[in-house]
Amino acid sequence: MTEKAESPAARTSFFYLAIILVTLILSVIALSLGVTALQGGDASAGSYALVGFIGLALSAYMLLQTQRRPSRVTFEMPQVITTILCQKCGFKNIRDFQRGDYVFKEAEPCPKCNEKMMIASIYREVKEKEKERLS
Amino acid sequence: MMLFVAFIFYGQRIQMYIMIREVESRLARLKFIRDEGRKMAISTIKEIGKPQEDPTERVDRFLEYIAIAPESMDPAGVVWKLEHVLDVRDIRFKDEVRLMAPEADEAQLNNLENTLEAALALNIIYKVIRHFYLLGKKTLSLYIIMQLQMVLPLIMREAEAFASALKAFATGQPIGDGAGALVAAKLMHGHEKRRIAQDIVVATVPLEGRTAHVLKSEGPGGNVGKPGDGIRRIIEETEGKIAAIVMVDAALKLEGEKPGDVAEGVGVAIGGPGIDQFKIEESVLKYKIPVNAVIVKEDIGDAVSPMRKEIFDAADTVIQRIKRLILERTKAGDSVIIAGIGNTIGIGQ
Incomplete structure (x- = not known):
């Protein structure tokens, strides 16, 4: 009874990956807009940078979640x-x-x-x- | 800004998807436990029962058994109707197990029956949770999913408990629920026993100058017997000349309490569907016999998994409590009944 089984919840869907990709692209755009705004002395540079970093962090977190090893369940029996x-x-x-x-x-x-x-x-x-x- | 707007409109839906994922992963674990339980039941039957043919199909059929409770619109006599239904169920279960495991002896048959019942309970838990999960997903009802997600930690605890019970039942290890049976076994060990009711044995034991009729279900096979019938018969045999009844049973503890703690009180300490409690209450009421309860505290996991050391050790504390109780509440020469309630798997007498 110490067998291990893979949880189906650990599978990653195409939809999930698409969301990550879109978030990543939007974050990069927000960051580049932030850099452009900073060079032009625009006050909105901070907001762009904030949105960009949050988006990057979110997509990195979501990507890490998909790379996580599938959760394994075990059945431990007491001595x-x-x-x-x-x-x-x-x-x-x-x-x-x-x-x-x-x-x-x-x-x-x-x-x-x-x-x-x-x-x-x-x-x-x-x-x-x-x-x-x-x- | 867009993110903020998205959260305003889709926040609830996002929350629901998160909850669905959580329920999904727990459901996967439940399925794993259910499948392992089924596998263990089949392998134990093959190992002990040595059947001629593969018992898998019969086991699968067993796991789908249902027992329909009697109608209670007119509640008079419903206890006897329920008892009859449960008796029929019990006989049917025993017959099925006998067919599955022709080489098993009586104690092993009882253990196999308990194993299959634990597997059946796991199957029902899994299927009910799956039902609500699919229903919630189909209707996209936040409230169904939310209720499921909220109640799942407790359900998981119960399922894990049944999973440990399976191993205990399959190998015949004493379980926490047998605390009462263990106390009675310790008191009656070395004395002559006789069968007084279905799967119930009694021994007459001298205790602190009193005559104690100590009863328990017949071990070491897993069974709870009919202690209600046993107590009623002893009361009838002695024409109601019983100074006190002490009932010992395992009881669910509250969080924060220690497993193996002992508590005292009054009343009929017995679980189950209520038939035995009803019978005992009827009998004691007729002769106005005081009923005392001594309980050993444990949680649901401890109750159905192999007995913890703390619970095993509590048996001696309970015996001391019983002795003090009968010294204080009865006179020398009186007769008392001491009933050890619970599943006696792995406990002889």
């Missing part, structure tokens, strides 16, 4: 632990869960005292990713 306990001498054997294990199932004889052992617990341990500040 489950089985604890086998000897009722007589208290010997503990901790191992990964195996199919067929269940709590209170009789297990193999104890290696210390040869008494029948029993599955005392089956659980998974969760490592908290972040400290809970509001507990």
Whole structure:
């Protein structure tokens, strides 16, 4: 269950690419108009430059989004632990869960005292990713 | 300026396309989870059941099963009607699983049934979300898409929970919902048990000078049994001479609470469609028996995924609480019922 699958949302459409191209062209035009206006001492140079830079940034961002590696989804399975306990001498054997294990199932004889052992617990341990500040 | 004007006229549409993209990517994940669930169910059936023919077609048919709830315009007797529908569904499911996996024993059959039910739940979630997504796209309704986008984080949590449940059910690992069953198993371990109702076992256990009738669903296969029938039968057998009932179950925690926290209260602590709760309430009302509830808190993900250590450890805390409760609320020599509610998968007795 650790297979990976490609999300269809990651595909890029022609329409999307066309929008990026148009934005890019308009931004370049706005920038060149800004430069011309600056040379002519026109006060609107700042506005052209602003629109141009915003357009450039937007199209660059959109282009980056299309180049992003397709999002991959995974299916992680937690590690489950089985604890086998000897009722007589208290010997503990901790191992990964195996199919067929269940709590209170009789297990193999104890290696210390040869008494029948029993599955005392089956659980998974969760490592908290972040400290809970509001507990 | 043009950009500003475009945003005024097309802002809502742009927002909708962004939301549609978000819903689309989540729907893709849901589809992935659904497909993986189906694959896992089929491979588990093949592995455990060793069927003669390929079970894929039968599994696909199973994933489309529906159960129609009874009409409730005249609500008198609707509980029994619902119970009947659910019984028929349960028998049908068991028969189907038996046909799919002829080599599986009773406990494995229960586990396979649970696995298929989790796969079925994932299939329904995916199809409902896909329905609203397509409907929203077809009608270009911002409100359908917006509602979907708002509710999807919660739906995703539920779907992820069912995905972990699948693995637990397929391999027979105890799940968080089995907290109540684990407490009862710890109390009844080493004592003689008898079957008292469908998939329910009871043991008479001396506890703090009282006689405790401890019951749980029969493990280690995944099943919840009919605890309502079990409790009713014990009350009838003792002619209502029960000083108290203590019900132990897993309950949904609120965000901010810790999994495995234990809380006490009164009332019938049991989930499901309400049939068992109804039966127990009817029985205790007849003899005026006080019902106490002890709950182990966990979220939906913990409830159906392999049992967390905190929840496993909470069983001992619950036993201490039960002992204190019966010492305070009953007299020496009294009889009490302790019911461990929940799916007993991976928990013997």
